[in-house]
Amino acid sequence: MxxxxxxxxxxxxxxxxxxxxxxxxxxxxxxxxxxxxxxxxxxxxxxxxxxxxxxxxxxxxxxxxxxxxxxxxxxxxxxxxxxxxxxxxxxxxxxxxxxxxxxxxxxxxxxxxxxxxxxxxxxxxxxxxxxxxxxxxxxxxxxxxxxxxxxxxxxxxxxxxxxxxxxxxxxxxxxxxxxxxxxxxxxxxxxxxxxxxxxxxxxxxxxxxIAAEPATAPDIAQRAIEVDAQRRTQLLVKLVRDEAWARVLVFVATKHAAEIVADKLRKAGLNAEPFHGVLSQGKRTQVLEDFKASRVQVVVATDLAARGIDVVQLPAVVNYDLPRSAVDHVHRIGRTGRAGEHGMALSFVTADMEAHFRLIEKRQGKSVPREQVAGFEPAPRAELSTEAAAAAGTGGVKGKRPSKKDKLRAAAAAATQRVSG
Structure with a gap:
């Protein structure tokens, strides 16, 4: 038409x-x-x-x-x-x-x-x-x-x-x-x-x-890598180099994290800049211009960049910290794969955020296979108590903490397990 x-x-x-x-x-x-x-x-x-x-x-x-x-x-x-x-x-x-x-x-x-x-x-x-x-x-x-x-x-x-x-x-x-x-x-x-x-x-x-249509949906491949929280920066450095990403947009949860991660990436030899709301408008504009012109390789951003940022030929987006909601996840990964280009959206999934990532998968109607990178395998996770498992099952989503009734049920189940043991 x-x-x-x-x-x-x-x-x-x-x-x-x-x-x-x-x-x-x-x-x-x-x-x-x-x-x-x-x-x-x-x-x-x-x-x-x-x-x-x-x-x-x-x-x-x-x-x-x-x-x-x-x-x-x-x-x-x-x-x-x-x-x-x-x-x-x-x-x-x-x-x-x-x-x-x-x-x-x-x-x-x-x-x-x-x-x-x-x-x-x-x-x-x-x-x-x-x-x-x-x-x-x-x-x-x-x-x-x-x-x-x-x-x-x-x-x-x-x-x-x-x-x-x-x-x-x-x-x-x-x-x-x-x-x-x-x-x-x-x-x-x-x-x-x-x-x-x-x-x-x-x-x-x-x-x-307008629902997403397979024929018109952005061509974005999603990956989920299991990693311990304290090793995410090292893994990010390795991926940027191994994947040879000319540019990558990295999302973190806070302004402080944007500054810290960008600083660590620079110390590792990558050309990185933070991007968040505390920066002056002149600095924000300059970072985006440098990013679009490939003068900056990595931008570490809060969700300020999840909407309204259009960078042509952005090959990859990384969720260093997972977004709070599935809607924010969609907007984050939508920064790549634009205008018919292929894009990669990669999420770091730590042990304590596994349940939250499952919730994101459920809301977007898409399952993302977990993978591990050699040398960055997460440490074995100690078995959770029944009550702790119930708490972890909330996925850290605001407003979804276990109710008093849930805690009583978990305690009763734990007591029954001790007696039967």
Whole structure:
């Protein structure tokens, strides 16, 4: 199916092809006609499915068609959870907009850098603003932008907006918007908080839930290596060298771990940099630019990089620490295997995280065979008591600790075993 069949003008259809889309993806086929028709959307699709283009293409066409509407001071606003995603969405919009016969003004407004250039850009007017919630409110407080005349609102990665604690900022922003507008809500999952938000901000929405299809799913091979926690860094060094990965993105649980692991990798002779929220925006931008240009071989990151980071030809992703949830796992490994490339996603599974990894496997509907690397075999694990085994069975998942009843059952079972022995 050609893009023109979805209602897009030829210049945008050609721009989509130039971005690597030979034909529309499933989310694009479902979303583009609905956006052009003015429908509100509640949409979900897998990582790497072309979601950004699914709203960017019809949004640009609507901006072109309604450019001379004096009632709309701001034609479109895209809200995103992170600075990196703001930059990526802004770049995608600019690349696609170059094909249009009339230039559109696209402004990216995110924190971590001086607000003054963003204020100056907005004084010249904007057709679309891509912003993080905090910086958007700063701009509104500077009287550089009014939201009362907004035509289209896009909430991209809405579940992440709520996960990162933007609920209060989001509610304030929504209170500044006109009641009559088109709203597009994209979320990786539909938890209760998203359902509640959708009921608040959407009007008779079209719900789109695109499941992963074997024919279109990213080509990502998954591996799980059993290793003791204290030997993960040594194993990582060996794998980077043996596999000859030109670039690898390594995920850890905390900012402190990102600094420590990156430092150990540098001492081992690898060109590595940490990437986390405490770094200045300038440093974060520089790390990503160096990584994309292969000036940095290993980036050790928190989940800040799990969404919105698009690195072409990234051969491997390593879960040094396992993610807290299966959804985060999907987004982490989705950084590789993009744009039709083959990718490798490797997880280190320590003894105390085995149960948690089984839960991730269950949630993603995929079993990953365990393997061991010669010289890095984990030490024999001492047998757990019945009660300890019950505790380990929770997998370390928040809110899943054994109940009092479970503990009593485990204690009774242990007592019975001692008597019978």
């Amino acid at each position: 050609p893009f023109e069949a979805l209602g897009l003008v030829s210049p945008l259809a050609r721009a989509a092809a130039a971005q690597g889309y030979a034909e529309p993806t499933a989310i694009q086929r479902a979303a583009i006609p609905a956006v052009l028709a003015g429908r509100d959307l509640l949409a979900s699709a897998q990582t790497g499915s072309g979601k950004t283009a699914a709203f960017a293409l019809p949004l640009l066409q609507k901006l072109l068609d309604g450019r001379n509407d004096p009632a709309r001071q701001l034609p479109a606003l895209v809200l995103v959870p992170t600075r990196e995603l703001a930059a990526q969405v802004g770049e995608t919009l600019r690349e696609l907009a170059r094909a249009l016969p009339v230039p559109l003004r696209i402004v990216v407004a995110a924190g971590g850098v001086s607000i003054n250039p963003q204020l100056m850009a907005l004084r010249r007017g904007a057709d679309v603003v891509v912003a993080t919630p905090g910086r958007l409110l700063d701009i509104v407080d500077h009287n550089a932008l009014r939201l009362g005349g907004l035509a289209v609102l896009v909430l991209d990665e809405a579940d992440r907006l709520l996960d990162l604690g933007f609920a209060d900022e989001l509610q304030r922003i929504l209170g500044l918007l006109p009641a009559r507008r088109q709203t597009l809500l994209f979320s990786a999952t539909f938890p209760p908080a998203i359902e509640t938000l959708a009921a608040t901000v959407l009007s008779d929405p079209l719900r789109i839930d």
